[in-house]
Amino acid sequence: MIRWVLVALTVLTLSACTTMRLGYNSANTLIAYRMNDWFDTSGELEAPARERLDSVIAWHRREELPEYSRLLLGARERFADPAPFTPEQVLAMQKQVTQRLVRTGDKAADAFADLFPRFGLAQRKRVIARMDESNAEFTEKNIDISPAKLRKRRIDDMEDRFAFWFGKLDASQRERIEKWADEAEPSGTERLAVRRMRQTAFLNIMDTGKTASVPETNRKLKAFFADLETPADAGVRERQRKQLQHWAALTSDLINSASPAQRARIQEKIKTMSDDFLTLSRQK
Template identity: 25%
Template sequence: MSHAHPGPIPRWRRLALVLGACLLLASCSSLELAYNQAARLTAWWLDRQFDLDSHQRAQLDQALAELHSWHRREELPHWQALLHAAERGLEDGRVDTAELLALEQRLDESLQRTLRRTAPLAAPWLATLRPEQWQHYSERRREHLQEWRQDEADADQRADALKDSLERWLGRLERPLRTAAERQAQSWGPAPVALWQERAQRQAWTEQGLRAWAAGDLEGGTRLLLMGGARLPEARGPATQALRERTYADLPALLQQASPAQWQKARERWRGWLLDLEQLRTGG
């Protein structure tokens, strides 16, 4: 298997979590630096979503610090094992859908563990949110959905997003692979209306999940959040499932066009991430 995994991009939104969740911050030159800033960046993002007051920000900072400490201790070893497994797959020069599905399962398991640890930390903070803050969150998510729809309608945006995401994982793309990525993005076309509607439904599940946590229903909220991320089969509507299947068909064919030199860049990049993960895990 010869593959490195693109990060989050508009057209492959469903596969973004599969291929990028454990290394969301890998677009930075140093995974170690990005990981160490994760709590701060998350706090900033949530503040923008909910328009928090100073007391809520303090609560959030404490919860994120506890979560970050847990994640470093408990989840980083899983990230290392997963990245080692993916790196070994680079050796035979092939992309295997079954191996991608196995990686997806491991990423989903990591996400579920993280959400279950997050729930009791987030619930007290979420319970302090006022109605106008929930309204602010809903408005922000509607804006985000509209931005996603606009990006999907722009062929150049789709092509640029795909190329940028591949470069996060493979290093700077050689011209033939850049051209192939452009053709691939053009072949997709804009997302159908049904995909947008299913995405809107998942956003609603996400908000319901957060509200469930706020009300003390931790398990129910976690399930709703997994549905909001399309991480449960029953949460994938026909359009989402069709995109998922097409992505698994298209990704291997695209990556097969990468040259040996391109894969060498990817190996070097991944080895750097592994060193960063070891530094993070050991505190060295």
């Protein structure tokens, strides 16, 4: 439940501008559906779960969307500067977004921690079943797949992400993405292991939540979300660092290769999204 609040809000706030307002204004219904799907919040859990969800989304609308708008405007100013981007600057921008993500996780932990003592065997079984389904889907897409198909999907996904901002990519930009895909270390098995490790950690929080104090459960949930930004496991932290650096190098290269028309498009999209965040933040 907590993770879906966090992830869904983040996806909705970073989605395409043309659908963002509609998607964000439907967040309550979307996440409530996913909560019930993952946790079986029907019956006596439905009202308190929905009440807490509504409070988190109201807070996110009021407090976080203006911050996203501010971050975007800062990025727009940087794009107006003709000086080349460095991977370090890209990572600094990404870190600002990740910190907002962790902040949302903290707020969700504050809201939902007192529900954990009310989770029973039905909720645990439902969560395990959904985790298994998610892991099976991940395995199909990232492990049980030929190297050629995996490479193509990575290239297509990355091209789509950059094309949203840049518009049509030129041949040299597509070649750089292909090079990035070829240089990327295979990580499907490692990522699946990390997923399972974090899933086990979450199940432990659910299990101990029956007897632990609400402040203790709250603390564990916040640590769980903080691990997304700074993994406690040294090996996971180092792999994440390398992957982010590889991505940042690609991103800075593509930005620096952008044509004047592409840079203008990026700045316009940033401005539109920033305006949408402010508009959404003022709605009730």
